[in-house]
Amino acid sequence: MKPLIEVQNISKSYRMGERGFRSLRDSFHFWWKETLRKNENRAERQLFQNFWALKDVSFEIKAGEAVGVLGRNGAGKSTLLKVLANLTEPSEGQAILRGRIASLLEVGSGFHPDLTGRENIFLNGAFLGMKKKEVAQQFDAIVQFSENEAFIDTPVKHYSKGMYTRLAFSVAAHLNTDILLLDEVLELGDLAFQKRAIDKMIERKKEGKAILFVSHDSERVQSLCERALNLEDGKLTFDGQMAQGMQHYLTSVNPSIIL
Amino acid sequence: MSEAFTKVIRANKSWLSFDLRDFVHYRDLLFLMVRREFVAKYKQTLLGPLWFIIQPTLMAIVFVFLFSETMHVPTEGVPPVLFYFSGIIVWNFLSNSLSAISLSMLHHAELCKKVYFPRLFLPVSQLFSSLFAFLIQAMVLAALYLLFALTDKQFHCSPNSAIVFLPLWLLQLGLLSLGLGTWIAGLTSRYRDFHHLTQLGLTLWMYASPISYSLKLVSPKWKWIVLANPASSVILSIRSAIFGTEAISWNVQMASIGASFVICVTGVLFFNRVQRNFIDTV
Numbered sequence: 053m054k055p056l057i058e059v060q061n062i063s064k065s066y067r068m069g070e071r072g073f074r075s076l077r078d079s080f081h082f083w084w085k086e087t088l089r090k091n092e093n094r095a096e097r098q099l100f101q102n103f104w105a106l107k108d109v110s111f112e113i114k115a116g117e118a119v120g121v122l123g124r125n126g127a128g129k130s131t132l133l134k135v136l137a138n139l140t141e142p143s144e145g146q147a148i149l150r151g152r153i154a155s156l157l158e159v160g161s162g163f164h165p166d167l168t169g170r171e172n173i174f175l176n177g178a179f180l181g182m183k184k185k186e187v188a189q190q191f192d193a194i195v196q197f198s199e200n201e202a203f204i205d206t207p208v209k210h211y212s213k214g215m216y217t218r219l220a221f222s223v224a225a226h227l228n229t230d231i232l233l234l235d236e237v238l239e240l241g242d243l244a245f246q247k248r249a250i251d252k253m254i255e256r257k258k259e260g261k262a263i264l265f266v267s268h269d270s271e272r273v274q275s276l277c278e279r280a281l282n283l284e285d286g287k288l289t290f291d292g293q294m295a296q297g298m299q300h301y302l303t304s305v306n307p308s309i310i311l
Numbered sequence: 312m313s314e315a316f317t318k319v320i321r322a323n324k325s326w327l328s329f330d331l332r333d334f335v336h337y338r339d340l341l342f343l344m345v346r347r348e349f350v351a352k353y354k355q356t357l358l359g360p361l362w363f364i365i366q367p368t369l370m371a372i373v374f375v376f377l378f379s380e381t382m383h384v385p386t387e388g389v390p391p392v393l394f395y396f397s398g399i400i401v402w403n404f405l406s407n408s409l410s411a412i413s414l415s416m417l418h419h420a421e422l423c424k425k426v427y428f429p430r431l432f433l434p435v436s437q438l439f440s441s442l443f444a445f446l447i448q449a450m451v452l453a454a455l456y457l458l459f460a461l462t463d464k465q466f467h468c469s470p471n472s473a474i475v476f477l478p479l480w481l482l483q484l485g486l487l488s489l490g491l492g493t494w495i496a497g498l499t500s501r502y503r504d505f506h507h508l509t510q511l512g513l514t515l516w517m518y519a520s521p522i523s524y525s526l527k528l529v530s531p532k533w534k535w536i537v538l539a540n541p542a543s544s545v546i547l548s549i550r551s552a553i554f555g556t557e558a559i560s561w562n563v564q565m566a567s568i569g570a571s572f573v574i575c576v577t578g579v580l581f582f583n584r585v586q587r588n589f590i591d592t593v
Contacts, residue, residue: 178340
């Protein structure tokens, strides 16, 4: 069987430096400056440079695999998930995703504050590419798992952070998707919910989903994922067993740590 | 899992690459987005959907006092209230959907940073939501029309057979606002200048459209300005079809429909190009 996620030499670059235009005026200003400097040294003219958030990353994830992405802030973890979630285009390379994708890159993405919990479950399900019927089938399970039964007809703008997190996670976890992309989404729930959420993910994994999980909570990552991908400055530096990956990560953060 | 859901994410796609399968998969989302746009406009209001009627009604009343009662501007034999109300609601459809579409990308930038969905749904849902508002207003116009026909003995307006083209003209307005709106939305995601320009442009455009005056009053020297404007041909044609006022030639109409179509196609292509990585620059 073909892997659910196939990432081939993906790179993503951003422009750095002065060139962050907000208005036409800035653009003309920049263009004028460029023109004046035409005779100067080319290197000096380079007001901006490319920053590679991801550089030549390749890996595969099979059905039933849960993979934890490890790395420090700015290593490219979120960029990787954004590219795979089809939010922004890679600069180079390609990725093949075989199956339906649910991405939870931030709590409550796709929730509308004025709509009730009930309306938002359908809206959020639709954002994840589900039909109304499919959401309806899972509706009771979603509400029950989120423990928001009493507030399901209240606009979500009155929800607490925890309630929001629980509802958003429940929608993503219950829908019939093949690939789950999760970026630090459990942090706002309490410990009991985090535990239940991880158990739910393990259940989904056993059903043959592919899970890509980003979290700074090493305990959660280790309990869900058996495999690690380490990113450092946009490059993939390790791909293998979670225990070794974690060791690799901790030494890269602080070379004096020896587990 | 099935092959039907396989998605390839790649660098440097062509301008013409549309993920048409996604439009089908996500069709329920489009419905919910239209509903959300429409409902959100009157959530937490006392008068609710009545707001869709209040604005054009008040505008029409002001026009009646200003242009008919004070300046005695003739309205081609149409009762002034009907004359102005019809112009105002057609213009509102264009202007409201255009300004909503032109901001749709910017207003939903946060959403676009977090979930994938066909980005073209943003402008399209705004268009449909404006269309529903227009249909409500059109029903009010129909009711007013009936009221005049039944109570006013001097009333001698009548619709003619051109009324079958109403859907075509609405489609043309839709294409025009979608096209211009997507152009501006794409440009605004990069340069905020275009937002200010849109507001100014719409105000000027309104005066260049025969909303508060009839084409007969425009001096022959300047008629081309009014006729070169695709919104005018729609307003004039609709008025002519429902009230029996003077129609405009098919040549002008065809040119206007052609222009709207070209604007729409190029705008949608441009929008599709910009949306691919607009969250990096927005």
